[in-house]
Amino acid sequence: MNGARIRIFVPRVPEFSCLAEAARGMPQCTVRQCPPGYELVEAQGPIEFGRKALGLKPAVWYGLFTGGLQGRITRFDRDLVRIEP
């Protein structure tokens, strides 16, 4: 992939596994193993995640990108996050 892209590093720990799992089900995302200890989600276009769909309580939700994120967060409220390249 060329040009600006979204990259999300997801720590391979139980509380964040839902994020990589959700990305695997999104056609615009690719997910690859990124040893040691992370999975890397990449996308060329905007992506959104919903808190309830991920099954997350707010305390973890608000730290969703603690593994590292490249991309612009254009919305991040209690229920939805949108990231753009």
Added chain:
Amino acid sequence: MTMRPSASPALQSGGERNHRPASAAGALKSGRKAPTEGPQTCAPATLVSGGLALRGVDHTARPTWKLRETVQFYRDILGLPLIHTISARGWGPATHPDFLHFFFDSGKGSTIAFFYYLGSQAPESLRSREKARPWPQDHVCDATHTAWQVDDEQELQAWKRRLEEKGVEVSVETRHEVIESIYFRDPNGYFIEITRKLRPLGPLDADDAALTLQAAMELEDEQGGVERLGPIDAVWARKARLLLDRMGETA
């Protein structure tokens, strides 16, 4: 850890372990490889450096200007045995030389302790603090708190029931990344947490922790201080770059 239950992430977790002999940030800078993902287990020893280790908490201490209420709360409501009291003359500073210093057993050899300085006045910042709701209202007093550990969800729920039955307002359970907690205030307004571990911490957690702080410290250096940092997006972006560097890929 303190976080407003079900609210904004005002405060960040403190990994209350020191099970790694070397920081991952140090490993990065020295060119050593970060640890590979291993089993999510805790090292049994708390090796810090040079063979020295800490063995857990002996006590934490706070001042109180409410002697009777404090004893009633910790001994009678929480049920923590009062196990030691020091009464001293002329040992404190000139402004409050005489004091009581008393200790309640909080398990595994730890205590929570209080100073009661005779002839002193409570600071304005503590006035009416006990009436505050059981979630953080500032990033100094409430960030400075003790979290006691229980074994499992049943114990956590039992403590919540006990406190509520005795008229203490308790927060909803907050499920953090690796612990689940309830919060309440003592008669002084001090913030107290009871928590249970959701999973053990492992080498990956420690490496990730160091990487996050490395990203923040780099930005702090560049910006000239924490006052100019924020939002957190910059830390997340720097961390991503550090990980891409580790992978040998360009940003």
